[in-house]
């Protein structure tokens with residue numbers, strides 16, 4: 070992307086903390102996105118200032134990121150645009166700092182809790198099986214991202230929300246278009262369409278409530294008062310934004326990693342019980358979301374002077390690769406100890422991912438169903454894999470050849 | 475010093491910690507790599523992955539739960555009475571000698 074924003078370094082930033090990093094597409098990046106990004110751990114201080122994109126702080130290491138995302142009094146989630154814009158988008162509960170986020174979070178929690186996700190497992194499994202079967206039926210060279218990784222979370226999202234399945238294709242297409250464009254005008258137009266579709270369904274649920282998340286959202290009360298339609302739309306849209314591309318991309322990177330580890334494929338095929346460990350390790354290695362914060366008041370943290378309204382970007386996708394936190398962090402090892410398995414892929418603190426239990430189950434179940442059908446697989450030799458960067462890392466294709474079980 | 479015991483779900487493993495007062499039980503567990511405490515949200519009370527069970531006697535003695543804590547404890551994989559979030563309990567003389575039994579799974 071062409072950045073038209075001028076470089077900027079404010080006066081309170083000391084020269085020894087300035088390192089150039091462009092989150093839109095840094096020259097350091099290769100299609101091994103994580104491996105090329107993790108060089109920042111050595112090339113830059115754990116908290117540094119980049120002049121790019123109007124200038125902002127960047128936090129690269131586990132302990133420092135954890136502190137930033139947990140300390141909401143200094144690092145607020147209320148604005149997430151870098152550089153800042155007029156009237157930034159405001160999502161509930163994502164952009165609401167404690168304590169006001171709590172009633173919303175509490176209202177959504179039951180649907181995303183470990184208990185609820187356990188109850189949803191059979192449906193998730195059914196989708197996983199069906200989607201993999203359809204993809205395999207296309208024959209060798211099918212694109213795993215297109216045919217599996219991106220359709221799977223949309224289907225489960227619709228299931229969870231209670232959206233009518235006769236709109237599956239309409240919604241899958243909207244979601245696909247939405248997450249594969251960078252064109253602001255198109256994003257705006259598609260957001261409108263998605264919110265409109267969800268509003269229609271909300272209206273239907275109002276008339277005929279069911280045991281699903283949308284009906285539940287209609288009944289949310291905050292401080293005893295029902296929430297407005299606008300708040301409902303806002304929450305539904307955040308769930309949509311949070312739960313599709315994220316799962317698709319972590320899954321994509323994980324399957325790509327596994328494609329290059331034939332022995333591990335064999336092991337997971339023969340011992341499905343190890344797939345949960347694979348999921349944990351994949352989540353450690355392949356985070357995809359970097360989260361921004363805005364400094365709410367002047368403060369000195371980590372010996373660094375932050376000024377009110379400075380923007381801060383936490384590179385969660387390399388948090389699990391921090392060698393000060395985890396031993397052998399660059400090795401993909403499903404047998405690693407808890408001590409060496411730390412990650413902030415789902416962030417921490419008051420906004421820690423609401424969908425993390427769902428996301429973990431989705432990935433685990435997809436791999437389980439995969440190895441019921443596939444004995445081994447490889448990336449189509451000679452493919453040049455594309456990627457997207459930004460606050461969200463994406464793998465744009467992954468063509469696979471498979472050998473059936 | 476405050477003595478705290480963590481016991482695995484099936485009782486096969488016991489870890490005894492001697493701690494100086496201060497900080498939360500979750501922080502103590504994390505610092506000592508207690509396997510069954512995950513604490514995904516770092517004590518912000520939104521994940522429930524730091525829960526553990528105490529005896530009814532200890533449960534009576536502990537400070538009361540907030541509404542948010544009881545809500546979270548209802549939605550863990552296997553909800554049970556006498557559960558607490560370790561991030562909401564302070565290491566202090568008041569809990570000297572307590573045993574926390576870890577759940578079979580946190581998520």
Ligand code: HEM
Pocket residue numbers: 138146161162163164170174226307308309311312313315316319356357358360361385414415416419420421422423424425427428429
């Ligand atoms: C592997 C897949 C996923 C990853 C890597 C991921 C990552 C994250 C991260 C890093 C945050 C924190 C953002 C911040 O602090 O600024 C977050 C928040 C959130 N995520 Fe996820 N997420 C995933 C899947 C999901 C799913 C499946 C859903 C639901 C359908 C979801 C819904 C949300 C929501 C609603 C929030 C905001 C929570 C709040 O502000 O309290 N996520 N996610």
Ligand code: FES
Pocket residue numbers: 500512513514515516517518519520521522523524559560561562
């Ligand atoms: S650490 Fe998340 S609720 Fe205790």
